[in-house]
Amino acid sequence: MSIIVNHVDHIYNPGTVFEKKALNDVTFSVENGEYIGLVGRTGSGKSTLVTHLNGLMKPTGGGIYYDGVDISSDGYDIKALRGKVGLVFQYPEHQLFEEDVFADVCFGPKNLGLKETEIELRAYEALKAVGIKDEQFYVSPFDLSGGEKRRVAIAGVLAMKPEVLVLDEPCAGLDPAGREEILALADHLHSSLNITVIIVSHSMDDLAEHVERILVMNDGMLVMDAPTRVVFGHRAELEAMGLAVPEVTAILSDLKKAGLPVRDDLITIEEARSEILRVFGK
Amino acid sequence: MNFLEAKKVIFEYVRRGKDGEVDGFKRAIDEVDLDISQGDFIAILGPNGSGKSTLAKHFNSLLHPTEGTIYVDGCDTTDADKIWDIRKSVGMVFQNPENQMIGTIVEEDVAFAPENIGIDPEEIKQRVRESLVMVEMQDHRKSSPSKLSGGQKQRVAIAGVLAMHPKCIVLDEPTAMLDPEGRREVIRAVRALNDVENITIILITHNMEEAVYADRIYVMKDGRIAMSGTPREIFSRVEELEECRLTVPQVTKLAYELRKGGLDIPSGILTREELCRAICR
């Protein structure tokens, strides 16, 4: 599986006062098994971009290729693509609608036209993968806690067995422990199930310890595309865009400025701890 | 008497089963005591479902305690005659800016509260102007809220409350839906109101970095106040916070790890500057 986004533009409401260039010449590619973060301010075009990846929106310029085939070409099976590129929207729990959890997760595979047994097997596996307990399978999704609802909603997309999973702000509105749980789930899906995971977020702290590569969007343009550490080395540029580097990276860069011989391309607390202790010879 | 006092406040609601029969009671607030002076900056922390928002709705008489009493500026919040006085002196800002906008133009939205109170047109204009200046949104007074960023919308919501000339503003997770820049804008505005206008701030959040500026932090868990103290005191109790599904700010955590590693760093470090000074000393 590979996705190539080639010089993609998207203009909303062309020719009116509401005209807005949401995507401006965006080019990048995603290989199988990558773990990517997509960062940018609200309104920078992140969400527009991800809805292009599974063909929900069509570029007004440029093209998107899945496994080398243009997804806008005539006769391309868009429905099959939506099964392959799973998109979990922000606040996905707001899209739950069935009477019980299990039925809701079955919705996706049912739309793929699978056999009854296959549908149920997939729903079961998906719910297990996100850590929902058996006794919660037949309760109303509206009776679950916020974090559980979100995991059920993610299971609803996982049950389609996507090769790429896009999570749009998966941690929004959750408490710190809840955030960690969701990010650990994303790690698990990436490493154990070998799914390509793309996390959309504006929190660098959430991404720092998880993703391997970061794409930064600003004003509809893709302004950075590099491994996580490299991106966080550009503190000044990120801050100018209204984004922040992880707190830990900021501390190290402050220390470096104050004259301490530390590296400032570290991103986790554990790394920073060893680095500072090393400088002090402990 | 202090500006806001809560005495053994309990709030229970009835839980109903599938057919509407009473299934039991759920205690959302459990014997909460609070004591907040005029001009304080208070942060209330707690995981999802710990009762923070329910408690906040008690402060301006949107909810009434099942047991116990709350006094705001000397008035009992259950006193029906004082309800509008209480709502005027305690303004609320909520999480989703979209759901609290009433006007289609910034200015109209800010004017909503003073119009409700029945203030003269000229005075309303004055208040709208002043309130927008306080949150630095005067240049957008003619804009449609839908054209604003999240941080700007939330500042308009704050201005809408300021136009009532409140003594206290309760903010219920005001930054949960914002990006880092929006968060900074809102927190900066809130701190300025506290510093300059001496307005009492009650900030409900689970973003630890925002609680650092508070005079006092209350941590809620399962409807109870589990911890209370200054940010320095609270954030030095890392394990206890983690039990409440919370963390400490990253800076505090790093300082804590460094101290464990044998570096001589004082406990309760809250900001990057403090940590840098402590390390470079």
Added chain:
Amino acid sequence: MIRDITLGQYYPTDSVLHRLDPRVKLCGTLIYVISLFLFQTFTGYIVATVFLVSMIALSHVPVKFIFRGLKAILFILVFTAVLNTFLTPGRELVSFWKITITIEGVRLAAFMILRLVYLIIGSSLMTLTTTPSNLTDGLEKSLGWLKVFRVPVHEIAMMMSIALTFIPVLLEETDRIIKAQQARGADFESGNIIRRVKSLVPILVPLFISAFRRANDLAIAMESRCYHGGDGRTKMRPLAYGFRDIMAYVVLVLYLAVVIVVGIMF
């Protein structure tokens, strides 16, 4: 599809129509609508067309935008046309199999379509040039006398204003929900009627839940900002007529006069 509905949307620009007092515009729309139902002849429609075209020109709203509202009622238009064409008795025009098309039928269909199109364009023009809050202010003020009959005018105006403000928000929400369910492979376009109606459940349930959540949030926000109905409420900008508005009323009276003359003479 959903974004095509222009009714209830404000188009922000500056024009004479935008600056008019909402009461004038309400009154004008009313007179215009009445005139549409009075006219039975092509001469009448020429008068209405002249009026409508000059208003569109005055509004500075792009024509494309005004006509977009028609897409939403296309189905009703076709339905009306078909019904009138085939079911009106009269002189025969064409006849085949068991169906007869009459001259009267074609004439009636043409009028009905024109009437509906003009109705929609006229009323969209009002909402496109008037902010929702201005519109409801105007309604509240001009219908104030109904309070005597215990009609809760203020409450109705407030409900309308909120509904209008939240239409775009809910449309956006609908769009988001549709996309989210499409991402789960939902198909809204194929199948027979029953399947299509059933396919709406995954959209409608979340939409209703979201609308109720928003309504609840809004109610709490309004209450905490001291909202307690219309009693003792003041306005930052109370409505007041200016010279422009009086001139507009003169134009309206002239239009009404022409309408009556044309109605009688032709």
